Amino acid sequence: xxxxxxxxxxxxxxxxxxxxxxxxxxxxxxxxxxxxxxxxxxxxxxxxxxxxxxxxxxxxxxxxxxxxxxxxxxxxxxxxxxxxxxxxxxxxxxxxxxxxxxxxxxxxxxxxxxxxxxxxxxxxxxxxxxxxxxxxxxxxxxxxxxxxxxxxxxxxxxxxxxxxxxxxxxxxxxxxxxxxxxxxxxxxxxxxxxxxxxxxxxxxxxxxxxxxxxxxxx
Amino acid sequence: xxxxxxxxxxxxxxxxxxxxxxxxxxxxxxxxxxxxxxxxxxxxxxxxxxxxxxxxxxxxxxxxxxxxxxxxxxxxxxxxxxxxxxxxxxxxxxxxxxxxxxxxxxxxxxxxxxxxxxxxxxxxxxxxxxxxxxxxxxxxxxxxxxxxxxxxxxxxxxxxxxxxxxxxxxxxxxxxxxxxxxxxxxxxxxxxxxxxxxxxxxxxxxxxxxxxxxxxxx
Numbered sequence: 489x490x491x492x493x494x495x496x497x498x499x500x501x502x503x504x505x506x507x508x509x510x511x512x513x514x515x516x517x518x519x520x521x522x523x524x525x526x527x528x529x530x531x532x533x534x535x536x537x538x539x540x541x542x543x544x545x546x547x548x549x550x551x552x553x554x555x556x557x558x559x560x561x562x563x564x565x566x567x568x569x570x571x572x573x574x575x576x577x578x579x580x581x582x583x584x585x586x587x588x589x590x591x592x593x594x595x596x597x598x599x600x601x602x603x604x605x606x607x608x609x610x611x612x613x614x615x616x617x618x619x620x621x622x623x624x625x626x627x628x629x630x631x632x633x634x635x636x637x638x639x640x641x642x643x644x645x646x647x648x649x650x651x652x653x654x655x656x657x658x659x660x661x662x663x664x665x666x667x668x669x670x671x672x673x674x675x676x677x678x679x680x681x682x683x684x685x686x687x688x689x690x691x692x693x694x695x696x697x698x699x700x701x702x703x704x705x706x
Numbered sequence: 707x708x709x710x711x712x713x714x715x716x717x718x719x720x721x722x723x724x725x726x727x728x729x730x731x732x733x734x735x736x737x738x739x740x741x742x743x744x745x746x747x748x749x750x751x752x753x754x755x756x757x758x759x760x761x762x763x764x765x766x767x768x769x770x771x772x773x774x775x776x777x778x779x780x781x782x783x784x785x786x787x788x789x790x791x792x793x794x795x796x797x798x799x800x801x802x803x804x805x806x807x808x809x810x811x812x813x814x815x816x817x818x819x820x821x822x823x824x825x826x827x828x829x830x831x832x833x834x835x836x837x838x839x840x841x842x843x844x845x846x847x848x849x850x851x852x853x854x855x856x857x858x859x860x861x862x863x864x865x866x867x868x869x870x871x872x873x874x875x876x877x878x879x880x881x882x883x884x885x886x887x888x889x890x891x892x893x894x895x896x897x898x899x900x901x902x903x904x905x906x907x908x909x910x911x912x913x914x915x916x917x918x919x920x921x922x923x924x
Contacts, residue, residue, distance in 0.1 A: 524837070529840070529841070529844075530844070533801070533840070533841030533842075533844045533845055534801065534805060534837055534838065534841050535837065542790060544790035545790065545794075547790070547793050547794065547797060548797060549796070549797045549800040549801065551769075551796065551800055552793050552794075552796035552797040552799075552800055553793070555773075555792075555793065555796055556789060556790070556792070556793035556796075559789050559792065559793075560789055571774060571777050571778055572760060572762040572763065572765070572774070574773075574774070574777065575765050575770050575771070575773065575774035575777075576763075576765065576770075578767070578769065578770035578773055578774075579765060579766060579767045579770040581770075582767040582769055582770055583751070583752065583767065587752060608826075619742070619752055619753065620752065622747070622751070623747070623751030623752050624751075626747075626748070626751050627751055
């Protein structure tokens with residue numbers, strides 16, 4: 489039995505949870521927040537969410553966790569069978585993570601928590617995301633999922649990165665980056681219609697509502 | 707036959723090259739610099755170095771390339787056989803890349819090219835690297851390589867990330883991060899003694915000398 493540590497507002501947590509659900513792996517959820525306390529870092533060494541606990545020990549870093557789950561429970565596969573197609577899927581995962589998610593993340597505190605705008609990031613982030621969107625337009629092969637007829641980790645990353653990143657680009661740059669990639673909106677809808685995603689998304693909405701209530705004034 | 711695009715000063719290029727050499731895969735090197743020109747981005751969609759060309763097409767993003775090479779030529783293996791040990795190796799790869807390399811990289815232009823110090827980064831980078839070093843101390847199992855008796859991708863990342871990052875931390879923070887991780891220096895020496903690494907490192911030194919000569923005043 490796998491234990492999943494984190495909270496359902498975290499998009500990385502939800503990537504792992506969606507994968508567990510898609511694969512039908514048994515797991516339990518354990519509430520945890522990112523923490524620099526040594527007690528938590530003994531499980532997740534950077535103090536980040538999520539981490540998982542297996543019979544052999546703890547594991548952190550979403551990309552490492554996803555590959556572990558794929559190897560532990562190969563079916564249903566979240567990577568294509570063909571070696572080159574697998575590699576292109578991982579290339580898309582990396583582009584979404586490094587150049588969409590991490591770039592947009594520099595504005596998350598402003599967009600989602602009302603902190604001051606990071607003026608330096610305003611100019612720096614846009615060209616990175618522009619390059620990433622052009623890259624995705626070039627290499628995704630929608631039909632209906634990002635890498636074809638099979639749902640893959642590329643879709644897992646997309647579904648849990650683009651909504652937040654798009655909130656940033658829409659507000660700061662007047663730019664809908666989901667509409668900018670042909671097939672992306674349909675791929676996200678195809679994932680969202682699946683039972684696994686419906687469960688993850690419902691839990692996320694409930695957690696988000698609770699989180700906002702807890703963190704709002706009043 | 708694989709074509710490897712890039713230049714031997716790039717540490718990511720050298721991670722791929724070291725893997726090709728270790729695995730005894732046939733490859734040719736094609737000189738390329740990072741570029742936002744469409745002609746290069748048609749091969750490497752973010753314009754980055756390295757990318758490789760296979761019979762099935764181009765592939766970029768070092769982490770995706772390394773996994774592809776491992777699947778294409780499984781022996782000698784650069785990941786452990788045990789699933790959990792594979793996952794811990796990938797966790798170490800990610801920690802080195804995201805929290806050592808990418809953090810220190812914010813100072814590369816200052817340290818290696820004489821540009822002005824980024825004062826904001828000075829304060830932001832150190833705690834990230836401190837956390838990463840503490841994480842590595844916790845999870846590496848040296849003997850003599852970072853994950854035990856077998857050379858893995860964790861060593862590949864370490865050998866081509868730590869020398870540059872350590873130049874940054876030594877100069878800016880008076881802190882030797884290689885000495886800070888027990889076993890790391892020995893693991894790096896164990897890799898450096900191998901024929902594959904000797905070739906990569908010799909080519910890197912020659913390229914670095916040519917690069918410095920070309921970019922120095924006259």
